[in-house]
Amino acid sequence: MNALISQLVNLFAAVMLILAFAMLSQRRVITLIHLFAMQGLAVVGATTVVAYVTHQHHLYYSALLTLVLKVFLIPFLLHRVIDRLNVKWDIETLFNIPTQMIVGIGLVIFAFNVSLPIARFSETISRGTLGIALACLLLSFLMMITRAKAVPQVVGFLAMENALFFAATSATYGMPMVVELGIALDVLVGILIMGVFMFQIREQFESLDIRHLEKLKED
Amino acid sequence: MDPLFLVFVVPLLGGFVLAACGHRPYARDVNVVFSSGTLLAAVWLTVRVVAGGPMFALDQLFFIDPLNVFLVALTAFVGLTTAIFSRPYMRVEEDKGKMTPKRMRLYHSMYQFFSFTMLVALTTNNLGILWVAMEAATLTTVLLVSVYRTPASLEAAWKYFILCGVGIAQALFGTILLYMAAERVIPQGSDALLWTNLAAVKAHLDPTILSIAFVFLLLGYGTKVGLVPVHNWLPDAHAEGPTPISAVLSGLLLNVALYAVLRCKVLTDGALGPAFAGNLMLGFGLLSVVAAAFFLSRQRDVKRMFAYSSIEHMGLMTFAFGMGGPVANFAGLLHMTVHSLIKSAIFFAVGHATQKAGSQIMDDIRGLIKVSPTVGWGLMLGSLAILGMPPFGVFASEFLILTTAMRQEPWATPFLLLALGVAFAAVFGRVQPMVFGATELKPLAHPPALLPVFLHLGLGLMLGLYIPPYLSDWYQQAARLIGG
Numbered sequence: 001m002n003a004l005i006s007q008l009v010n011l012f013a014a015v016m017l018i019l020a021f022a023m024l025s026q027r028r029v030i031t032l033i034h035l036f037a038m039q040g041l042a043v044v045g046a047t048t049v050v051a052y053v054t055h056q057h058h059l060y061y062s063a064l065l066t067l068v069l070k071v072f073l074i075p076f077l078l079h080r081v082i083d084r085l086n087v088k089w090d091i092e093t094l095f096n097i098p099t100q101m102i103v104g105i106g107l108v109i110f111a112f113n114v115s116l117p118i119a120r121f122s123e124t125i126s127r128g129t130l131g132i133a134l135a136c137l138l139l140s141f142l143m144m145i146t147r148a149k150a151v152p153q154v155v156g157f158l159a160m161e162n163a164l165f166f167a168a169t170s171a172t173y174g175m176p177m178v179v180e181l182g183i184a185l186d187v188l189v190g191i192l193i194m195g196v197f198m199f200q201i202r203e204q205f206e207s208l209d210i211r212h213l214e215k216l217k218e219d
Numbered sequence: 220m221d222p223l224f225l226v227f228v229v230p231l232l233g234g235f236v237l238a239a240c241g242h243r244p245y246a247r248d249v250n251v252v253f254s255s256g257t258l259l260a261a262v263w264l265t266v267r268v269v270a271g272g273p274m275f276a277l278d279q280l281f282f283i284d285p286l287n288v289f290l291v292a293l294t295a296f297v298g299l300t301t302a303i304f305s306r307p308y309m310r311v312e313e314d315k316g317k318m319t320p321k322r323m324r325l326y327h328s329m330y331q332f333f334s335f336t337m338l339v340a341l342t343t344n345n346l347g348i349l350w351v352a353m354e355a356a357t358l359t360t361v362l363l364v365s366v367y368r369t370p371a372s373l374e375a376a377w378k379y380f381i382l383c384g385v386g387i388a389q390a391l392f393g394t395i396l397l398y399m400a401a402e403r404v405i406p407q408g409s410d411a412l413l414w415t416n417l418a419a420v421k422a423h424l425d426p427t428i429l430s431i432a433f434v435f436l437l438l439g440y441g442t443k444v445g446l447v448p449v450h451n452w453l454p455d456a457h458a459e460g461p462t463p464i465s466a467v468l469s470g471l472l473l474n475v476a477l478y479a480v481l482r483c484k485v486l487t488d489g490a491l492g493p494a495f496a497g498n499l500m501l502g503f504g505l506l507s508v509v510a511a512a513f514f515l516s517r518q519r520d521v522k523r524m525f526a527y528s529s530i531e532h533m534g535l536m537t538f539a540f541g542m543g544g545p546v547a548n549f550a551g552l553l554h555m556t557v558h559s560l561i562k563s564a565i566f567f568a569v570g571h572a573t574q575k576a577g578s579q580i581m582d583d584i585r586g587l588i589k590v591s592p593t594v595g596w597g598l599m600l601g602s603l604a605i606l607g608m609p610p611f612g613v614f615a616s617e618f619l620i621l622t623t624a625m626r627q628e629p630w631a632t633p634f635l636l637l638a639l640g641v642a643f644a645a646v647f648g649r650v651q652p653m654v655f656g657a658t659e660l661k662p663l664a665h666p667p668a669l670l671p672v673f674l675h676l677g678l679g680l681m682l683g684l685y686i687p688p689y690l691s692d693w694y695q696q697a698a699r700l701i702g703g
Contacts, residue, residue: 117427118396137392141385153381160388167392171399176412178280179347183391186354190384193358197365197377204370213374216455 005053009170012046013129016166017108020139023159024104024146025097029090032155033078039162040070046129047169056173062180066165069184074158074191081195082151085202092149100146104139111135118171133167150201150208154194161187222267223276223283225260226291227338229253230298233331241324247306250327254295254302257334261295264288269689275344279413282344285696290478291341293556297470297563298334300671304567305330305463307665311574312461314664322366326461333359333467337475347412349479350387350394353443356472357383364460375455382452383442390439390479396432397486400424414482421489429490436483437499443476445530446503446537447510454514457526458579462570465522469529470563474555477536481701484540488702493543500541505631507534512638516645520579521569524649525562528605531642532558538635539620540701542627548698550619553686557612557679561604564675568597571667572653575660581649586658595654597672602650604679606643612682 019039026032044067051059082088111134119130140163144156161183168175175183198208205212233253240246265288268274273284283291309326312318318326336359340352357380365376394412401411404420411417417424438449445453457465480500487496511531518524532554539551571594576584587595604611617639624632686694 114431118399118431134392137388144381144385150377157381157384160385164388164391164395168395168398171395172402175347175395175398176345179345179351179412182348182351183354186351186358189355189358190380193361194380196362197373197380200365200368201373201377204368204373210377212370213377216371216374216378216459 002053005049008049009046009129012042012049013132013166013170015042016046016136016162017132017139020136020159020163021101021104023155024100024139024143027092029082029092029149029151030079030088032152033075033082036078036155036158036162037071037075039159040066040075043162043166043169044071046166047174050169050173054173058177059169059174061177062165062174065180065184069188070158070162073188077191077195078151078155081198085198085208087149087151087208090149090151092147092152100142104142107138107142108135111138129170130167133163133170136163136166139163148209148211150194150198150210153210154191154198157194158187158191221276222260222264223274223281223342226257226264226295227335227342229256229260230331230334230338233257234328234335237331238324238328241327242320246323246327247309250330251299251302251306253331254299254334257338258295258299261292265292269693275415279344279410279415280348281342282415283342284700285693286481286700287341287478289552289556289690289693289697290474291338293559294334294337294341294471294475297467297559297675300674301463301466301470301563301567302330304466304570304668304671305461307668308463308570308574309461310665317367326363326366329359329363330463330467333363337471340475341478344413344415346394346397346414346417346482349482350391353390353440353476353479354384354387356475357387357443360456360460360464360468360472363464364456366461367459369459372459375452375459379452379456382449386439386442386449388439389435389442393432393435393437393439393483396428396435397483400428400432400490414486417486418489421486424486424490426491429487430495433483433487433496434499437480437496437503440476440479440483441503441537444473444480444533444537445507446534447507447530450507450511450530453530454518454523454526457529458520458522462522462566462573465526466563466566466570469526469566470559473529473533474559477533477540477555480537481540485701488543493702497541497543500537501628501631502541504534504536504538504541505634507531508538509634509638512641512645515642519581521573521581521584521649521653522566522579524581524646525565525569528642528646529558529562531638532562532605535617535620535635538631539623542620542623543702544623544627545695545698546619547623547627548701549691549694550616550623552694552697553612553682554616554620557616557682558605560675560682561601561611561613561679564672564679565598565601565605567668567672567675568594568601572598581653584653585656586660587654589658590660591667593669593672594667597669597676598650599654600676601672602646604676606646607639610680610683611676612679615683 047063112131115131140160336356405411442449484496515527607617
């Protein structure tokens with residue numbers, strides 16, 4: 001039974017990783033948001049399974065929090081923003097998707113190597129997944145670096161938050177509740193501020209292309 | 220009422236009150252009143268701690284010990300003087316049409332919330348809350364950096380948001396690893412992130428996990444300290460936001476971030492011995508000092524120049540704490556204090572000067588001594604102080620850092636001296652014509668607030684000549700706490 005359940009956590013972890021790669025190569029803004037919501041769902045699934053096995057009740061609450069925030073509320077807000085900004089059907093030109101994929105694979109290998117010495121200490125059922133969490137974190141960084149539009153950068157930022165949350169579940173039995181609530185509040189306020197920003201950027205530059213934001217450079 | 224509560228409840232309340240009335244003309248004074256209230260609470264807290272030693276509040280969630288009490292007092296003090304400075308400064312900005320009533324409301328309210336987040340970060344015992352408060356400090360200031368809505372300020376704010384967001388995410392990963400290490404030693408769940416509990420068992424924490432955790436924590440919080448190579452957000456955010464915000468970012472927020480690194484360093488040292496964390500901090504610190512000195516010499520914008528000077532000084536402090544030992548830690552803490560006093564004084568003077576000249580480009584600012592002798596002297600003395608001229612306090616701390624470096628890390632001394640020399644030539648060469656050159660600038664409509672400038676410089680001078688015994692006692696206790 002336990003083996004099966006720990007396989008289930010691994011399955012969710014694998015889904016997260018695949019979704020991280022999918023986001024890296026996705027050009028359509030609206031699909032990107034769908035992928036993000038799906039990734040949130042994978043985190044919720046993994047957290048619920050861990051909660052069920054370990055009888056840690058606060059993990060149910062944090063799974064619920066993630067479900068509300070990352071699967072419903074934030075994607076909903078993002079949909080509204082892209083609707084109002086009229087970038088719903090935007091397609092970003094991404095260069096060198098194959099190169100990005102190869103760099104991504106390199107990052108995954110790196111992440112597994114870094115977490116190898118720590119993962120064996122983890123006493124949770126999900127010990128193998130710390131490497132995946134770190135890999136997802138690094139893939140989200142990569143996504144933020146390579147994207148030139150504001151919305152995909154924000155989605156990258158949020159995917160990073162998902163990866164961190166997943167790391168907390170897989171390395172320990174989740175962070176203390178008060179910390180988790182604080183983090184959720186920060187994420188929510190952050191996304192609201194980002195929304196305000198996108199409108200300001202649009203108003204000022206008449207586009208959401210971050211490449212306009214490259215004036216401040218050292219001479 | 221417990222002063223430990225008051226110290227962050229007052230600014231929290233102030234944030235809400237000013238969110239309601241921040242656009243009215245009297246909001247400037249309300250802002251000062253709340254900041255004074257915070258300072259009074261901080262003074263009361265300090266007196267209590269001096270009399271009764273470390274204390275806890277709210278089920279150990281908050282605590283105060285020799286390391287954070289002096290930073291709380293400093294934060295509350297600079298918070299008040301900056302609020303006083305911002306009264307005439309923001310009035311001029313309003314007259315120029317750069318600030319609308321709506322933006323003033325945002326500014327005042329966020330100013331108080333920003334103080335609140337910093338004070339929570341300083342007083343919390345829970346490393347998770349520390350992270351939450353650091354992130355919240357970014358969130359409260361990011362809208363202030365872009366408050367003028369110019370293309371450059373939007374760019375700076377976006378960069379600030381994204382880079383600090385990425386940085387702080389690494390710190391959260393580090394915190395998670397730390398929690399993981401702690402859970403193996405401290406069984407009862409939520410107490411395992413309390414710093415005091417961790418410090419009690421630090422020798423038993425797993426060294427492998429702690430080493431990886433500290434790398435992430437240093438990179439993460441180091442982004443907010445402004446350590447090279449993760450410093451890119453700092454000069455932009457300092458240059459494009461309103462000057463009072465540059466003053467508190469430089470004088471306070473960087474200190475709070477360094478404080479977070481120090482708390483983590485104590486735990487890492489316990490598990491791994493002082494070499495690991497110390498060497499990392501030495502490396503990043505030295506790199507920041509040297510790189511910032513060379514960037515500094517190429518700036519044309521006065522606020523950018525002093526922003527790079529902040530990177531240089533934060534690097535110097537990181538270097539000092541990296542060396543460790545009672546003298547270097549003492550010097551690092553002293554440098555934290557005098558740097559935040561002097562640097563905010565400089566930003567006050569620079570703020571008035573740029574308003575006079577209507578430009579932040581140094582070539583446009585000339586002859587301050589004729590237009591407004593006090594601002595001119597404030598800028599000149601401030602620059603001399605920050606460059607480490609005796610008898611100011613920066614000289615004392617830099618002297619201690621350098622002499623300790625000669626003993627403990629002799630290889631690093633030439634680099635430090637070179638960097639300090641380059642910075643001196645660059646800053647002095649720029650400031651001299653700004654103060655003494657020929658000019659046709661006109662005086663300002665609202666008289667500048669000079670009390671904060673000279674109060675800070677006076678305190679910086681006093682710390683160079685004479686450190687009161689209870690203060691030096693305090694530094695020594697704090698230095699011992701971080702492993703002196």
